[in-house]
Every structure is written in C-alpha cells, then in structure tokens.
Amino acid sequence: MRNTIPNRTSLVRPPSQRLYPCAPPTRAHLIVRSVPSRAFTSMIRACLSELCASCCSCVLPPPSSPRAADQEMDSDGAITHRSVETNGVRLHVAEAGPAGAPVALLLHGFPEVWYTWRHQMRALAAAGYRAVAPDMRGYGGSDAPPGGPDQYTALHVVGDLVALIDSLGEKQVFVVAHDWGAMIAWSLCLFRPDRVKALVALSVPFSPRSPARKPVDGLKALYGDEYYICRIQVCIDAM
Template sequence: MDGIEHRTVDVNGIKMHVAEKGEGPVVLFLHGFPELWYSWRHQILLLSSLGYRAVAPDLRGYGDTEAPSSVSRYTCLHLVGDIVGLIDALGVHQVFLVAHDWGAIIGWYLCLFRPDRIKAFVCLSVPFLPRNPKYKPVDAMRALYGDDYYICRFQEEGKAESEIAQIGPAQVLKRILTSRKTGPPILLKAGLGSNLDPPETLPSWLSEEDIAYYASKFENKGFTGPLNYYRNMNTNWELTAAWTGAQVKVPVKFIIGELDVVYTIHGIKEYIEGDGFKKDVPNLEQVVVQEGVCHFNHQEAAEDVSNHIYNFISKF
C-alpha cells in the first residue's frame, strides 16, 4: 500500500510484525480486537505525508506477530513490555501514541507504567477505566450483564474459538466490523455467529478486499491469542493493585463515536462527560464525540480521525 514497509523486530522475547512509513517524530498506532496493523492504513498514509514516521504493529497474538500458546503470556505486563521493547527497537525514547479498543487499554497501562515514553496520547473508543479495588472486572461484568455478556463468554478457553469456526473468520469479522448495535453486547446461546446480522452490503469504508486481508491473517493465526487478552482481565486487576487511584498524567485527546458500543454501555457516557474522566486524567485536553459514528471510528470516519490526530500532536 503506497510504500508502506514491513519488517519483523525482536521485542520482549517475541517476534513482532511492524508496518511503517515516513520520516520524523514517531506516531505509534495500537489496534484493537479483532483487528490488525491494517486498521490504521488511512492514518499511516496521512501522517507519513505530514512529516511523521507512522508505525503500526500487529499486537501479540495477531497477524504476523508471534502468538505464545499460554494464556498467562497475555497479561498487561507482557503487552506493555512488547510496546516498550518496540519503542526501543525504533531507536527513539518517546512516541506519540494513538490507540483504539484493546490497543487503547494497553495505551492507558503504558501511560501509567511508563509515562516517560509517551509525548501525548490520542485515545479512541475506550476511556481510562480506573481500577476498582473491591471488584474484579470480569466478576463485576458477570453480575451486571450475566454469563452471556461477550467478555464473560470469552473466558472459557476454546468456546468462543469453536463458535467462530462454525461460520468462519470472514463472516465473523464482517459482522463485527459493520455492526451498529448499541449497548452491552450480549451473545445468544446459539453461538457467536448468530448474534450479529450479516450486512446486505458492506459500508463505503470497508471493502471485500479489506475483509479478505483480515480474514487471511485470522485464518492463519486463529483467535486464541486475541481472546487471551480478555482471559487476563481479572489477572490484570490483580497485577495492578499498586496503581489503584493513580492518575494518567500525559496529555490526552479522546475520540469516540456517539453510537460506539462502549459509549452506550451503562455509566460510560456519564463518566466521560462528567467530572470522573478529567479527574483521573488531569491532562485530558479534549473529548470529541463523533455524530453518527460507531465503534471502528478510525476506519468509518478515517479522515476526521486522522485530522484530529494531526491537530493534536502538531502542538507538541
């Protein structure tokens, strides 16, 4: 794609695939579930044309990056360690960070653990979620939404993988990426594939070629690595007890679609728009709510997101 270069680097004991383009200050892009470096294709092309070195890895367990077999090797400490190792491998001390979904969760951990490595953070979709010392997150989700809440269903090793296999990666990816359902995702008993209606036609921002690229990587790598991120949520809670009450001190811009499944979950909109978010992230400079946009805003509203990223990081 227009001069994007690909290479493999050794980070934190694994081999990580990286896509990059451009010269200048590094903008590091972290994708979410179920995605790849490819989700940032539009931002890579724009930012690299504006004097930045745009870098987007496949995260641990995804795409052409190594996927350790053990669930225990997907904790937040492993994931942040991968990114610190990548920053070192890029030969720089600090980066501008841009992240979405699970990438955003890793981004918040990174800003907590190693704020010295981040110049500024543009966060998409998932706000900072402070650690509640009283409740493990998966237990709290199960109590609030039941056993069929998607994160709860993802906990059992092999179960979600089997449900995905019933209809194939291409159909699952197509349904997830194009879904416009709001509110907490509750999965039907019949299986993962039955929960999302396949689109009659793909939206203008997603092509059959895009789906084919995603599907080819997930057919090769599978979904176990990505699902292991969810299977470590309670473990992450245990590992991060020392950061209870800690604030994120890096400069932050937050962007979310008004129809995003995260934004429409109980309590999240109130947290973002009330005093809570700003209290936990005192250098939160701006919150952008994109009208009519869903969860995958960096693809659905790619130009708008790219412009927001540039307008923010160009100040530093």
Template sequence: METITHRRVAVNGVNLHVAEKGEGPVVLLIHGFPELWYSWRHQILSLSSLGFRAVAPDLRGYGDLRRPSLHPRSYSILHIVGDLVALIDSLGQDKVFVVGHDWGATVAWNLCMLRPDRVKALVNMSVVFSPRHPKWKPVDSIRALLGDDHYICMFQEPGQVEAEFARMDIKLLVNSILTYREPAPLTGSKIKGFRESPVEELPPWLTEEDIHYFVSKFDKSGFTGGLNYYRNMNRNWELTAPWTGVKIQVPVKFIVGDLDLTYNTGNVKDYIHKGGFKRDVPFLQDVVVMKGVGHFINQERPNEISDHIYDFIRKF
C-alpha cells in the first residue's frame, strides 16, 4: 500500500486528494458512500501491475479534500462530473477507462451520459443506470414505492441524519454499513438499530486497519459531503432535463452481488434481466451476478473484481 502515491489536484474550484499508481492507460476509479479512494486499494495494486495507471480520487466532500461549502447546492451531479472531467484533463488524457461503485456508479453513468467523448469503456458495480423519467422525481418515486423510512428519504433533511450518526460511535457506524448484507432495502429504522446490534466480528475481507482508515477520515470530515449527493437527487433530475431519453453510448460491463440491497430493491432484477437495462445501455456487453456477495463488492471480492475489470478493459 505504501507504493501508492498521493497528491492534491486543483479541479473545478476544489482540491481533490488523488491516490494513484502505475503507468499506461488511465483507469479512473470512482468510490461510493460512505467510502473513499481506499475502497479501491486492491484494484489500484492489481491494475497497476498489469500495465495500467490506476487513479482513485476522494470525491468532492470526502476524505482529505479541501472542501467547498457544505451547502447541498455545491454537490449537484454537474459539479461532480465537472470535477472528474477536469481531473481527466489534468492527467493529460482525452479518454479514460472508468470504474464505479455505489454512488460512484451513479456518477460514472452520468459522466458517460454527459461526456461520452471522455470514456473508453465503463465497468460499473451495484447501481444500475436509471434513465430520467420525464415526470417522476427520483426521491418522490422512492418515497411512494418504499415509504418515508427508506434511507434515501431519511437522508434528505440537512442535519437530521448527521444528528443520528452523532449518537453513534463512528467505528460502529462504519462497521455496520460496510458489513450490511441483508438482501432488502435499507431503512432508517435499520440504521438506528445499528446501535443495538454492533458488529461482533469483522468478515475476513475487512481488517481493523481498514476500518481505522475510514474512521480516521470521517472523524475529521463528517458525513455531510457524502450525504449531500442524496440531497441533490431531485435537483439533478431538474438539471438533467435536456438529457431525457439519452442512452449510455459506451461499452459497459455491469457487476452486482446477489445479496446486494440494490439488486433486491423494487424491479431492479427485472430491469437487468428482462431487457430494460440493455435497451437503455445498448452497448452493455456483460452482466455478472456474483453469488453470496453483498454491496461492497470490490472490497469483499477484490481479486475477482480486479480480474473482471482487467478482462474487460484490455479488449479496447
């Protein structure tokens, strides 16, 4: 891990912390919530050993970033995609390979939708493409389908979930989220229940050192930056109106665990397996459903995920 280099890059009005290693074609690794560049630690080492330059930023609002205002309006999808386009520019690249997970997958879908000219190919995990519905705002749809107790609804009001998190030990919270494996939607009630059901033993893929790294960063930064991504979901719907009906026009591989809460929410399985996904992502080349794997798939099965990424991107 000590061979991974770290630097700050000034992009789009913020200074992103970037971890990287290797020489060759760039692979941009985009993390989710509540994560950091560190979630890609295994893939950085693997891809760099195979002739690629692996680049993993802490996204706006995370980790060692010198943050902009914590006001939610600074975290629209146009801000986040703008950060990554500027980062690609700073690397001297016209196009890069992109890999995303969780919110990083959502950001990656939008990068491909807004700037397909900057992406060679995409490997995305856990979160499927969600085309913009011309009438239904996403948070309103989630609330109608899954109720006010769904975690995304819980995250909407600034300060509310921060206060809930403040009642918990950060280590307990990070442990509980990273090891969550229930194949069902996550609710606010379940999050509040983490206090009563602490993780007694870490799974073999997650060490105390790993937990310490995440805790040390979130202890300093807090969670507001990452939560603001959720608070922009309806606003992103408004901002992306000109892209209604746009399909993802880059080669794609999608990977998800069969125990992932996202895979077991709403009609996601039908969307993936009955033609909707391929309709909206016409260059979708492969869908991999990994058995017995939860949400944090790139950490839980690091070697397999690294192999999946390499096997796909080496074709281009």
C-alpha cells in the first residue's frame, strides 16, 4: 500500500540541522512495500505465537536493574548484550540469533526496556532471524542525554535507530514495535523508508500529522485532560 504524506517536507529538518542522512522527501511506503510472503509470514508467526503465550509476563516490570535482567536471561547464552555508540549516545542492545541472518529490530514501549521482547527474541532466533532489541534513548542501560525534551525528539530517536542499523551492517531490517516504540517505528518509516523491509506495529496505528492541531490536543479531545500523555505534557511545558 502506498501513501503520499501531506506536507512531508515539514517533517524533515534542513540539511544543516539533520542528525542523520535523510532520504529525499518523496513518496513514502507506510506499510512499507511487499516482501517475500514466506519470509514475512514466518517472522510474524514466530513473533505472535510467543506474544500470545507470554503477554502477561511481558508487561511486568523487569528486575531491579537492566544488568540484573541481562544476567537472568543470559543463563543459557541465548541472548547476548553489548553497547553500541550511535548518533552521539551509547545504546544497550540485546541480541539473539545467528549473525548474518535477516534482522528483526524490536522496539519497546513506555515504560519498558529490551526485556519486553525476551520471549519473542528466542522465538525469532529459532525461526532463523537475528533479533535485535535496544533500550532506546533514555531507557534502561542506554544513555539519557541531559538537556531536556529537545534531546528526545522523533528525529533524535530515529537517528539512533538508523545508526544502529548501520552498525549492524544492514541496509534494511524488519521492524516489530509496540506502544511508544510503534510511534517511533512509524516515524522511521516516514523519514527513512529505504531502511525498512516491513513494519509490524502492535497497539498503535499510523496517525498522520496535522499542521492544524498538535497531537496532544487530539489526545485531549479523545481521552480528556487526565490522560497520562496530557498530564506529562503539562510537566514538560512547565520545565
């Protein structure tokens, strides 16, 4: 399915302000284009079979620290951990599966870390994929740059992911994302459709930007002022 994004040039910073190489603002493929159906179907089946079995445990908080979670899951060596320097920050990255296999990039939600995907990582590795689950900027074992909200824009986080994909030696990856991770995944598809083979967005559909209304105003209209994102915005505005 193809969609032309209205006012897409407004989503991309001028060249002097870009934090990562940006694709020309032409046509974006939101459900990024067709892929070999057998490979795509096997990835979805592997991911969702474990998701159904473990949905309750996935949303429970991890142990007291990211390192404790790492040690718990490393008992059999199925999941490994390392730090990657990307876009000026250090990201903690969990990985499972053979090197050289197709990469499935797993993006967690809020307030979560890589640990959300621990069951799906094993299933994807068993299906022949290389599962890569970072703690995104400001989460878990990754750096939390000082400087306030301006250091955590979609441009910054997408830039982190593009740099991470580069560090993996990949031109394109499958992306599986949940919650706030899904919102970032949609931005990744908008800004850099050339780096995404296909996207699986869990719980958050695509919501096009409107120059006529801020996203938080739309959320207020739907859910009221007490919705948690609206309350967080009040704190941010007061900073």
